[in-house]
Amino acid sequence: MPERLSVHLNRDNPRDLQPEAASLETDRSFVLVFENHGGPIHVHLRLDDALAAVSEPAATQVYVDEGQTRGVEVAIPSDHPPTKGYVELSTGYGAEQARVNVTVTAERKDGGPDVAVDDSLAEKSGPDDDGESVALADVALPTAAAAAVVVVAAALTVSISDSIAMLVGVLALLGGVGVAGYMLRA
CATH class of the missing domain: 2.60.40.10 (Immunoglobulins)
Known part of the structure; x- marks a missing residue:
């Protein structure tokens, strides 16, 4: 400097x-x-x-x-x-x-090089890995997919009969549980 x-x-x-x-x-x-x-x-x-x-x-x-x-x-x-x-x-x-x-x-x-370099500079640094941190990119795509499934299910529920609406609702619920399981595993 x-x-x-x-x-x-x-x-x-x-x-x-x-x-x-x-x-x-x-x-x-x-x-x-x-x-x-x-x-x-x-x-x-x-x-x-x-x-x-x-x-x-x-x-x-x-x-x-x-x-x-x-x-x-x-x-x-x-x-x-x-x-x-x-x-x-x-x-x-x-x-x-x-x-x-x-x-x-x-x-x-000072007897040193033009830029003082600490030995810790050679060590790989990254975010503190406490096992619970999740990057935004890892969450964004599954969340968007789950939101799309819910919107489609809601639209179908409004437009079709009661028995088919029940089936679509169950499928949407299962899709949400699948996304949640994926998120917990990742």
């Missing part, structure tokens, strides 16, 4: 730039998070030659609306050489400026 550095805009004065830290040491890509505390503002980013040789910002002109927070990633490839440089931030056509010194190290600070 990229490291983050917040930069507060318009906090004390219009066009004000206040990075939370004057320097950043990283071994990977990082994100400058612009938090605007005032009116809309444009921020310009410029990397010095040393830092520009090993990284690339997602944007160099950033518009941050009133009360908005916006992040800009500065991408650094995994095979980068170590370097020191800076990101210069400016607002108000250069009237306000701030600089963040950046040290890009070759080795990981």
Whole structure:
């Protein structure tokens, strides 16, 4: 996950730039998070030659609306050489400026891979099998079939004589018991 550095805009004065830290040491890509505390503002980013040789910002002109927070990633490839440089931030056509010194190290600070992977990731995971859980797909088709049988039986019962209606009702009851048995077995 990229490291983050917040930069507060318009906090004390219009066009004000206040990075939370004057320097950043990283071994990977990082994100400058612009938090605007005032009116809309444009921020310009410029990397010095040393830092520009090993990284690339997602944007160099950033518009941050009133009360908005916006992040800009500065991408650094995994095979980068170590370097020191800076990101210069400016607002108000250069009237306000701030600089963040950046040290890009070759080795990981935490000594691990780019993505920390726990051994439990290799284990198959699924829903908790307590023996009683049933998926919706397992219930939907038999339920729809049982409902169709009941509707057909009701329609036949209304339209035919009493003795045949009794037979259709019994068949519908047996069909419902069959579906219930199937559901209990599954």
